[in-house]
Amino acid sequence: MGLFHRCSRGATLRRAATIGSDIMTEPTAASKIPDKPTIDGLEDRWSQNWETDGVYRFNRTATRDQVYSIDTPPPTASGSLHVGHVFSYTHTDTIARFQRMRGLEVFYPMGWDDNGLPTERRVQNYFGVRCDPSLPYDPDFTPPAEPGKQQIAISRRNFIELCEHLTVEDEKVFESVWRRLGLSVDWSHSYQTIDSNSRATSQRAFLRNLARGEAYQSEAPTLWDVTFRTAVAQAELEDRERPGAYYQLAFHRTDGKGDVNIDTTRPELLAACVALVAHPDDERYQELFGTTVRTPIFDVEVEVKAHPLADPEKGTGIAMVCTFGDLTDVTWWRELQLETRPIIGWDGRITSDAPEAIVSADGRSAYARLSGSTVFTAKETVVEMLRHSGELIGEPRPINHQVKFFEKGDKPLEIVTTRQWYLRNGGRDGLLRDVVLQRANEITWHPAYMKARYDNWVEGLNGDWLVSRQRFFGVPFPLWYRLDANSEPLYDQPLVPDEADLPIDPQSECPAGFTADQRGAANGFIGDPDVMDTWATSSLTPQIAGGWERDNDLFERVYPMNLRPQGHDIIRTWLFSTVVRANAEFDGVPWTDTSISGWILDPDRKKMSKSKGNVVTPMGLLEEHGSDAVRYWAASGRPGTDTAFDVQQMKVGRRLAIKILNASKFAISLGATENPSAITHPLDRALLAQLATVVERATTAFDNYDYSRALEVTETFFWAFCDDYVEMVKDRAYGGQGPEGAASAHATLAATLSVLLRLFAPTLPFVTEEAWSWWQTGSIHRSPWPDAPSVTAIAADGNIALNETTAVLLSTIRRAKSDAQVSMRADVESAIITAPATQLELVRQVEGDLRAVGRIANVSYVEGESVSAEVVLGEQPA
RNA sequence: GGGCGAUUGGCGCAGUGGUAGCGCGCUCCGCUCACACCGGAGAGGUCACUGGUUCGAACCCAGUAUCGCCCA
Known part of the structure; x- marks a missing residue:
C-alpha cells in the first residue's frame, strides 16, 4: 500500500466530511480499516513508508531558529545494543517527535562510536588476530573463517582494515534495531567516529588547540596500563579494593x-x-x-x-x-x-x-x-x-x-614517565576551571540535579586532560617531528599539516618539504606514533554531525545544538569534554539543553549486565512485545531515574496500543467527522474542555522534557474517554437522539480522536500512524501538535465538572449491576439522581445519554449537597 | 570520607502544606453489537525511622537507618 493511495483516499474522505455526508456511507474509508486491527507488522510497514516518504528528512533550508538539533550519542558499535539503549534512545525520540510536530525542523543524526579500544578488542576476538605495528602491510591478508587458538600477528594497517570491515557490519545490525524501534532519525546524516570526516574534524580541532596553546606535550609521570601499554587519563580511572x-x-x-x-x-x-x-x-x-x-x-x-x-x-x-x-x-x-x-x-x-x-x-x-x-x-x-x-x-x-x-583493565596501573599530549581543561588553571564551571550554568539540565555531577568533577580535577594513547585503532595525531643529525626527534618543533589535507596519517604520509625516504633517517622526520583518546573525538560530535568546516552552511543551521541526551555515567567524560572543546573553539556551549537518562535495573535492582545472564536482546524484545509496547515501557521511566526492566509494563503498553487501534476504528465507524460548528451537546463540550487541559499539561510536560508525564496525562484521559464518554455517546452517535445530537457526537469523536492520536504519536509512533492513515492525510508525525486554545474554542461553554458528575453516576449505576451480578446491559427500573443545583441542570441535559448507557427506564432528580444516585434494577430474566 | 538520588498497598510507580492515588497482580462479576490483548465492581497502605516548624506534614527543616550511583 503506497502513500499515494493513502493520500488520495484521505482527500476523498476529507472532502466528504466537509460537505457533511455520513462517513459510514463512504465505502473507501471503511474498507481501509481492518476487521481485526493488529499491531503486528506495523513496524516493518511504517518504517519503510517513512523512509520512502522522507518523513524524518532534515530540511536544510530551515534557519537556525526553525531547527531543533540533537547531538545524538553514538553507541559503541563493537558492543551490542542492550535494553538500556532502547530505553534512553526512546526518550530522545519522543522529544524529537514532539519538536517536529511543533513545527520545528528536527536535525536528528545517528553516529556510531567505532573508534578505540572496544573495537580493537572485538576485532582481536572475532578474527583471532593481534596488531603488531612492526609488521609490514599485507594487501592479500584475509582473516581465517574461524579464529584459531593462536592469535595471528598482523600489521597496523591490516588491523585497522579489519576494524573498519567489522564495524560496518555491526552498524548495519544496529541500524535495523533502531529502525524497528521507530527512532525518527534522518539516516542520511549518520557518521562513524572513525570515518574520515570524524578524523579530519578531530585533527582539525586538535591543530587549532595546538595553535592556541591549549594543547601541549609534556614528559611527565603518567598513569600507565601495562596490559594495554598505554597512558590513561583521570576520567578513565577507577579505584578497586x-x-x-x-x-x-x-x-x-x-x-x-x-x-x-x-x-x-x-x-x-x-x-x-x-x-x-x-x-x-x-x-x-x-x-x-x-x-x-x-x-x-x-x-x-x-x-x-x-x-x-x-x-x-x-x-x-x-x-x-x-x-x-x-x-x-x-x-x-x-x-x-x-x-x-x-x-x-x-x-x-x-x-x-x-x-x-x-x-x-x-x-x-x-x-x-x-x-x-x-x-x-x-x-x-x-x-x-x-x-x-x-x-x-x-x-x-x-x-x-x-x-x-x-x-577497562585488570592490572593495577603503574606510573611511567613518558612524553604525552595534554589538552587544557581547567585541571591546572583556576581561571579556565571557573569558565568551564560557568558554562554548565548556560545549559539547562534535565533533571536539574544532574549538574552537581559535573560541578563535582570539575572541582576535583587534578591535572589537564591527557589525550595521547599508545594504541593502534584511533585518530592519529596529525603531527611529525624533525629528526636531528643523530636521528633523535625534536619534539618541541612538531610539523603540522595543512588543514585542507586532513585527515592525514603521519605514519604513511610525509610532512611538507620531506620525502618518504627521509622517514626515520638522520635529519629526516618521524610521524607521531600515538592516537588520540577516543573522547578527544567524541567530544566533537556536535561539530562532526553538524558539518563544522566541512559544510558550514549546515553547521550554521544546527549549531549550537538544542539537545545533548546522554547517560549520567559519562557526564565527567563525554559531556564535560564536549563543553571544553566548544568553549575553546567557539567560546560558548555546544547545546542549550542536556537530558540525562537513568539506568535500567534488573529485578534485583542491580544494573543490567550480561554477566548476570539476564541479557535480553533488543530485537527479541521488540519482536515479542511490539515496538510501541517497548517504547511505552521506556517512556514510563521518569527522566534521569533508574528504572526496572519490567516486562509487565510492556504488556500494558501492548494493550494500550491495541486499544488505540480499536478505539480509533470504533470512533470512525460511529461516524467521526471533523465539523467543529456541530459541537453543541453539553457532554461533548465538557469532554473537549477537559481535553484542552490534557493538551495543555502534555505540552508543558514535553516542553520540560518530561515525556513520561505527557504520556501519563494522555493515557489517563484516553481510558476515561473509552470507558465513559464513548460508552455514553454510542446511542446518540447512532442517531438515537436525532440528527443534531448525532452530528455533535460525530464531530466530538473526530476532534478528540485526532488530538489523542497526536498526543500519543511521540510515544507510540506505529499505532498512531496506522490509525491516522485510516482517516487522515499525510503522516501524523508531520502533523501539527495539538493546540490547547483551539480545543478550548470548540469546547465553547463546556463544563469540566460535568465529566466528574457523569463519572460518579456511571459508577453508581455500574456498581448496582455489578453487585447484583448482572450484565451491564441489564435494565434499570429507575434512578433517582441527587446533585447540587448547578450540576443538576447539566445532568438533565445529558439525560438521554445517561438513560441509554444505563438502560434506565425512569430518571428523577433531587437537589442535594453531593452527587449520588439511587438505582433500582428492573426484573431480570431467569 | 565527600556528593547526588531513592525509601508510599504483593510488585512497579505518581503525588512539593489541607481528609492517601494510578497501573499490574489478586478476588468476584459480565461472552454488552470497537476491543476477552475486553468491560464492571472490590479487597489491600499508621507514606523507612526520630525529632522539629505549622491550625494542619507523604510533602518543609534537622538527624538516623537501609539501598543505589558518582567521586576521593
Whole structure:
C-alpha cells in the first residue's frame, strides 16, 4: 500500500466530511480499516513508508531558529545494543517527535562510536588476530573463517582494515534495531567516529588547540596500563579494593645512630627509592629531617624530607618515596625536587638497567635478580632478600586498600614517565576551571540535579586532560617531528599539516618539504606514533554531525545544538569534554539543553549486565512485545531515574496500543467527522474542555522534557474517554437522539480522536500512524501538535465538572449491576439522581445519554449537597 | 570520607502544606453489537525511622537507618 493511495483516499474522505455526508456511507474509508486491527507488522510497514516518504528528512533550508538539533550519542558499535539503549534512545525520540510536530525542523543524526579500544578488542576476538605495528602491510591478508587458538600477528594497517570491515557490519545490525524501534532519525546524516570526516574534524580541532596553546606535550609521570601499554587519563580511572600488605623495612642512618623503620605496600620499588618523608610537625622525626639514610639491600643514600602529605597515622609515620609508586610519590617528587630513578618499563616489568645510584656490588647483583621480572615476582624476590638480610621487620600485615585501575583493565596501573599530549581543561588553571564551571550554568539540565555531577568533577580535577594513547585503532595525531643529525626527534618543533589535507596519517604520509625516504633517517622526520583518546573525538560530535568546516552552511543551521541526551555515567567524560572543546573553539556551549537518562535495573535492582545472564536482546524484545509496547515501557521511566526492566509494563503498553487501534476504528465507524460548528451537546463540550487541559499539561510536560508525564496525562484521559464518554455517546452517535445530537457526537469523536492520536504519536509512533492513515492525510508525525486554545474554542461553554458528575453516576449505576451480578446491559427500573443545583441542570441535559448507557427506564432528580444516585434494577430474566 | 538520588498497598510507580492515588497482580462479576490483548465492581497502605516548624506534614527543616550511583 503506497502513500499515494493513502493520500488520495484521505482527500476523498476529507472532502466528504466537509460537505457533511455520513462517513459510514463512504465505502473507501471503511474498507481501509481492518476487521481485526493488529499491531503486528506495523513496524516493518511504517518504517519503510517513512523512509520512502522522507518523513524524518532534515530540511536544510530551515534557519537556525526553525531547527531543533540533537547531538545524538553514538553507541559503541563493537558492543551490542542492550535494553538500556532502547530505553534512553526512546526518550530522545519522543522529544524529537514532539519538536517536529511543533513545527520545528528536527536535525536528528545517528553516529556510531567505532573508534578505540572496544573495537580493537572485538576485532582481536572475532578474527583471532593481534596488531603488531612492526609488521609490514599485507594487501592479500584475509582473516581465517574461524579464529584459531593462536592469535595471528598482523600489521597496523591490516588491523585497522579489519576494524573498519567489522564495524560496518555491526552498524548495519544496529541500524535495523533502531529502525524497528521507530527512532525518527534522518539516516542520511549518520557518521562513524572513525570515518574520515570524524578524523579530519578531530585533527582539525586538535591543530587549532595546538595553535592556541591549549594543547601541549609534556614528559611527565603518567598513569600507565601495562596490559594495554598505554597512558590513561583521570576520567578513565577507577579505584578497586585489592588485598595487599604492609611490609616494614629497616633503613640505616648514615650518622650511625641506628635504623629508621618505614612501612610500605610496595617493597618491590625499593630500588626506585629517592627519599624518606615524614610530616613536618611529627615530633618523632624532627631530628632526622635533613639527614640521610641508606636503603636496605641496594645501599643507596637518600635524604629524609618533611612534607605535609605524609600521614603520621599511617604505619610508622615515615614513608619511602619511590619513582613512582603512586600519585603521592609524584607530588613528593615534584614538590621536593627529588631525583628520578624509574625501574618499571612500559611492559610493567623491572627494567634491565639498574638506576645509576645503585653502586655497590651487592646492590647491583640484587638488582640483577629483579631485572625483567613482573612487579608481582619482584615483590616476592625483594621480600625474600629482605628476610635474608634481616632488614624486614616483623611479618607482613595484610590489608585491603584502594588501588587505581584503568576502567577497562585488570592490572593495577603503574606510573611511567613518558612524553604525552595534554589538552587544557581547567585541571591546572583556576581561571579556565571557573569558565568551564560557568558554562554548565548556560545549559539547562534535565533533571536539574544532574549538574552537581559535573560541578563535582570539575572541582576535583587534578591535572589537564591527557589525550595521547599508545594504541593502534584511533585518530592519529596529525603531527611529525624533525629528526636531528643523530636521528633523535625534536619534539618541541612538531610539523603540522595543512588543514585542507586532513585527515592525514603521519605514519604513511610525509610532512611538507620531506620525502618518504627521509622517514626515520638522520635529519629526516618521524610521524607521531600515538592516537588520540577516543573522547578527544567524541567530544566533537556536535561539530562532526553538524558539518563544522566541512559544510558550514549546515553547521550554521544546527549549531549550537538544542539537545545533548546522554547517560549520567559519562557526564565527567563525554559531556564535560564536549563543553571544553566548544568553549575553546567557539567560546560558548555546544547545546542549550542536556537530558540525562537513568539506568535500567534488573529485578534485583542491580544494573543490567550480561554477566548476570539476564541479557535480553533488543530485537527479541521488540519482536515479542511490539515496538510501541517497548517504547511505552521506556517512556514510563521518569527522566534521569533508574528504572526496572519490567516486562509487565510492556504488556500494558501492548494493550494500550491495541486499544488505540480499536478505539480509533470504533470512533470512525460511529461516524467521526471533523465539523467543529456541530459541537453543541453539553457532554461533548465538557469532554473537549477537559481535553484542552490534557493538551495543555502534555505540552508543558514535553516542553520540560518530561515525556513520561505527557504520556501519563494522555493515557489517563484516553481510558476515561473509552470507558465513559464513548460508552455514553454510542446511542446518540447512532442517531438515537436525532440528527443534531448525532452530528455533535460525530464531530466530538473526530476532534478528540485526532488530538489523542497526536498526543500519543511521540510515544507510540506505529499505532498512531496506522490509525491516522485510516482517516487522515499525510503522516501524523508531520502533523501539527495539538493546540490547547483551539480545543478550548470548540469546547465553547463546556463544563469540566460535568465529566466528574457523569463519572460518579456511571459508577453508581455500574456498581448496582455489578453487585447484583448482572450484565451491564441489564435494565434499570429507575434512578433517582441527587446533585447540587448547578450540576443538576447539566445532568438533565445529558439525560438521554445517561438513560441509554444505563438502560434506565425512569430518571428523577433531587437537589442535594453531593452527587449520588439511587438505582433500582428492573426484573431480570431467569 | 565527600556528593547526588531513592525509601508510599504483593510488585512497579505518581503525588512539593489541607481528609492517601494510578497501573499490574489478586478476588468476584459480565461472552454488552470497537476491543476477552475486553468491560464492571472490590479487597489491600499508621507514606523507612526520630525529632522539629505549622491550625494542619507523604510533602518543609534537622538527624538516623537501609539501598543505589558518582567521586576521593
